Amino acid sequence: xxxxxxxxxxxxxxxxxxxxxxxxxxxxxxxxxxxxxxxxxxxxxxxxxxxxxxxxxxxxxxxxxxxxxxxxxxxxxxxxxxxxxxxxxxxxxxxxxxxxxxxxxxxxxxxxxxxxxxxxxxxxxxxxxxxxxxxxxxxxxxxxxxxxxxxxxxxxxxxxxxxxxxxxxxxxxxxxxxxxxxxxxxxxxxxxxxxxxxxxxxxxxxxxxxxxxxxxxxxxxxxxxxxxxxxxxxxxxxxxxxxxxxxxxxxxxxxxxxxxxxxxxxxxxxxxxxxxxxxxxxxxxxxxxxxxxxxxxxxxxxxx
Numbered sequence: 001x002x003x004x005x006x007x008x009x010x011x012x013x014x015x016x017x018x019x020x021x022x023x024x025x026x027x028x029x030x031x032x033x034x035x036x037x038x039x040x041x042x043x044x045x046x047x048x049x050x051x052x053x054x055x056x057x058x059x060x061x062x063x064x065x066x067x068x069x070x071x072x073x074x075x076x077x078x079x080x081x082x083x084x085x086x087x088x089x090x091x092x093x094x095x096x097x098x099x100x101x102x103x104x105x106x107x108x109x110x111x112x113x114x115x116x117x118x119x120x121x122x123x124x125x126x127x128x129x130x131x132x133x134x135x136x137x138x139x140x141x142x143x144x145x146x147x148x149x150x151x152x153x154x155x156x157x158x159x160x161x162x163x164x165x166x167x168x169x170x171x172x173x174x175x176x177x178x179x180x181x182x183x184x185x186x187x188x189x190x191x192x193x194x195x196x197x198x199x200x201x202x203x204x205x206x207x208x209x210x211x212x213x214x215x216x217x218x219x220x221x222x223x224x225x226x227x228x229x230x231x232x233x234x235x236x237x238x239x240x241x242x243x244x245x246x247x248x249x250x251x252x253x254x255x256x257x258x259x260x261x262x263x264x265x266x267x268x269x270x271x272x273x274x275x276x277x278x279x280x281x282x283x284x285x286x287x288x289x290x291x292x293x294x295x296x297x298x299x300x301x302x303x304x
Contacts, residue, residue: 005034008047012079012088014038026097027185029270030263035091042093044075044197048085051266055142056200057128058085064126065089065199067177071122073115073196092195095188103184103218110231111194112187112214117232119196120176120207130180130203132251133165139258148265151257151281160288161254163297164247171303173206173244180205182214208241212248216283240303243296250293253284 001023009015015038022037030049035042048058059082068074079088102108136158143150179186181201188195211232215225229237229245237245260277263270287293 004032004047005045008045008086009036011081011086014078014088030268031085042091043078044089044091046085046087046089049268052085052200055139055262056085058082060127061085061200061202064177064202067122067124067126068119068196068199068202071119071124071177073119074199075195075197092188095190095195098184098187098189098218100184100219102189103220103224106224106227108189108194109220109224109227111189112182113211113228113231115187115194115196116179116207116210116214120178120210122177124177126177126202126204128203129175130178130201130205130209132209132248132255133161136255136258139255139262143258143261143265146262146265148261150261151278153285154257154281157254157281157285157288161251164251167297167300168206168244168247170301171240173208175204176207178202178205178207178210180209180213182210182217184214184218206244206248208244209248209252212245213252215245216249216252239299243299246287246293246296247300250284250287253280253287257281257284
């Protein structure tokens with residue numbers, strides 16, 4: 001067993017100093033995630049990645065993850081060290097980790113939407129607000145400290161995004177507890193219900209952010225977007241809510257471009273994060289340049 005994992009397990013009271021029966025690496029881009037077995041029970045162990053404390057508030061994450069578990073959409077948190085993000089949670093059995101290919105099933109898109117709706121309407125609050133435009137400014141400040149360049153043209157497109165910001169602010173959304181980072185791999189599907197994991201970036205937000213971000217992350221096409229939105233709204237979505245979802249598709253790419261550059265600057269070896277950032281930026285530019293984007297801005301400004 002890797003000493004990094006062994007050291008983490010020694011810190012968790014539930015294990016009482018005992019060695020686990022089994023350890024299996026599950027993945028993770030910025031963190032190390034493992035399935036750990038003890039006495040016939042499986043747990044999920046998360047070791048936070050180096051440098052992630054620069055842009056993730058672990059105390060906020062701990063609170064929000066527990067709220068999500070109480071809402072019935074995420075696994076119970078059994079141990080959380082707010083100093084460095086070490087976490088032990090229940091392991092969800094018999095569930096497939098989602099990816100873009102599995103989300104081609106429109107039924108899965110609908111189940112994800114229902115999980116979002118359950119979270120958004122749970123009546124609880126998260127400890128922080130996730131504002132995409134403030135988050136962009138935060139990441140740009142961090143990149144300035146790191147002396148890391150952004151893709152060519154980024155600042156121009158960010159200035160162009162002011163029209164999106166004004167449209168969204170014209171009729172402010174009622175904020176709800178949101179995941180805010182719905183990578184396809186953050187969903188676990190049993191075929192009957194969808195679970196959502198990894199609440200590092202969570203906060204109170206416009207619910208349409210979650211749907212727009214998932215659409216981008218999982219590469220949804222029109223049929224998948226329609227299945228997701230119709231499940232969430234129990235029918236055809238209001239035009240302004242559909243518009244907000246589309247605007248957030250562009251804004252999440254603009255934001256996560258910067259996240260990719262941060263990973264590149266920090267030397268994260270899990271992927272080619274510069275290529276990741278450039279791809280996201282180019283996709284944002286393409287969507288904002290589409291003729292339909294202006295119609296969605298108008299629908300959002302007008303309201304439902």
